[in-house]
Amino acid sequence: MNSERQISLFDNESDTVMYKHKLTLEKIRDELINFGLTKSQAKVFIYLGKYGSKTASEIAKALQLPRTETYHLVNSLQSMGLVVAELSHPTKYTAMDMKEAVSTLVKQEQERIDTLANKEESLSEMWKEIPFFAVETDESKSEKMQLLHGSGPITNKIREMVDSSLEDFKIYGSISDLLRMYHSDVFDWVENSPTNLKMVVSPLNKTPEFLSEMDSKKIRAIPSNSENKCFLVNDKKEVLIFMRNATHPTRQVFAWWSDSETLVDMMNSLFELSWEKGESLY
Incomplete structure (x- = not known):
């Protein structure tokens, strides 16, 4: 089975061995999107996670993505700590284990929330320093x-x-x-x-x-x-x-x-x- 047929579980073709996993795969993709990934990033991560190390060309061909966009996707996934590049020629990319990947995403989101929480009090104090100029009218009660x-x-x-x-x-x-x-x-x-x-x-x-x-x-x-x-x-x-x-x-x-x-x-x-x-x- 070549990569084009293998990856058909991402579409609606019912004549593949992996079609029975289609709904589960879509749920996984949607959950990854909930963690902040784009739809294309999620598909690349899933593909690498289930089909092993691949070059950007192989990923682009299997997922029917433009090659330039594929390089951008794998680089962005590397920046997020979800994909690693192998020192080979051409370069091959490997996905992190799903549990490790989710843990990484959760930590990143928690760090972002902690940063925002630290700014809450100072922002509130700055806001209070500015006087309130609005005058309540009947229109404001609409x-x-x-x-x-x-x-x-x-x-x-x-x-x-x-x-x-x-x-x-x-x-x-x-x-x-x-x-x-x-x-x-x-x-x-x-x-x-x-x-x-x-x-x-x-x-x-x-x-x-x-x-x-x-x-x-x-x-x-x-x-x-x-x-x-x-x-x-x-x-x-x-x-x-x-x-x-x-x-x-x-x-x-x-x-x-x-x-x-x-x-x-x-x-x-x-x-x-x-x-x-x-x-x-x-």
Whole structure:
């Protein structure tokens, strides 16, 4: 099997031995993207990790990438500590072990966070030194909206919504959406707040373990195909609507927050209608 056929697990060809690993490979690629790699960097790393040392020409040919771009990709992966170059002619490149690579990426991200955290206090103090010139008017009290890109900012906004929730916190989404929230500790935040949780899951063909551990009275299911629909309503005062939900990679998730009374009422009504039509899990 030549390299062009071997690497076909990156595309949709079903006549290869490795096709059965396609979905797992895509998940690994998406997780590497979540760690900060580009799609092409992730593909190069995976290719080297599973097919051994290769030259830039071999990588370019197997992944159908321009040779100039391939040199840039392997050099960038070297800079990140994920790929090493062998002293040979032509130069061959080898990927680090996956566990070591992930550990390296985590350390780099932690160092970046620590650097930002060290600047937090000084930046806050500098900001306080500048006087506040705005005068509050009726216009400044108008309805607001906010566009949020990526799981980080969206998760932070959800945390703010939960922290301010006193009565009802409503979530409508697919299993993938709820699973992503589960891993982000959203349900733990809600459980530790005074609010009352209600969830509508759509579609639901099989109850995953994390849902079976929750109070079934708080969950209803709709066996319809609406995986692209996901939104949250907090105390009938604010709403978060996913324009791109968990069907997309984490870095491509896109949501819209607003405290528009009209929009909140509309989405709350949609949730309640779905709740009434939904069925209990058990």
